[in-house]
Amino acid sequence: MDKTAASPKKESFFERFASRVTKLTGSTPAFIIAFIMVLVWGLTGPIFHYSETWQLVINTGTTIITFLMVFLIQKSQNKDSLAIQLKLNELIAAHEFASNRLVNVENMTEDELMVIQKYYTQLSRITKNEESLQTSHSIDEAQHLSDVKKGVEADVIGRIGKKD
Numbered sequence: 001m002d003k004t005a006a007s008p009k010k011e012s013f014f015e016r017f018a019s020r021v022t023k024l025t026g027s028t029p030a031f032i033i034a035f036i037m038v039l040v041w042g043l044t045g046p047i048f049h050y051s052e053t054w055q056l057v058i059n060t061g062t063t064i065i066t067f068l069m070v071f072l073i074q075k076s077q078n079k080d081s082l083a084i085q086l087k088l089n090e091l092i093a094a095h096e097f098a099s100n101r102l103v104n105v106e107n108m109t110e111d112e113l114m115v116i117q118k119y120y121t122q123l124s125r126i127t128k129n130e131e132s133l134q135t136s137h138s139i140d141e142a143q144h145l146s147d148v149k150k151g152v153e154a155d156v157i158g159r160i161g162k163k164d
Contacts, residue, residue: 014075015075015079017072018072018075018076019076019079021069021072022072022073022076025069038058041054041057041058085106089104101116102116
């Protein structure tokens with residue numbers, strides 16, 4: 001049995017809690033409950049003469065809920081983001097022609113990312129004249145092929161020049 005295969009690990013209490021709460025609060029029943037609560041609050045306005053206390057109830061309640069939800073949602077998003085990054089890293093690492101410089105790209109500085117963006121812009125220019133739209137190149141491969149083509153062209157031009 002492969003010990004490196006992903007096996008279900010026991011999640012921490014907070015991780016399970018955050019995951020469940022974000023799923024529940026993103027559901028239709030949760031929206032309906034929140035909507036009904038706001039509607040009830042609004043309908044009780046005349047009963048409480050739209051007092052400051054009446055307004056404070058909704059303001060305080062929504063502020064507390066929003067404050068706590070930010071942390072729960074961020075926890076879940078961090079986990080999802082990490083999982084996606086790892087899956088993409090695996091695809092890049094597994095592909096023979098992919099540029100390995102993109103593995104762990106999420107930890108690069110903005111300046112480093114701009115350099116890679118320039119490479120992809122260059123890749124687009126290099127491969128613009130490809131005959132097949134299905135041809136795929138990594139940055140490194142496309143640059144190498146371009147250099148090879150330039151070398152062949154220079155060699156051919158050199159040979160033609162010698163014949164004249």
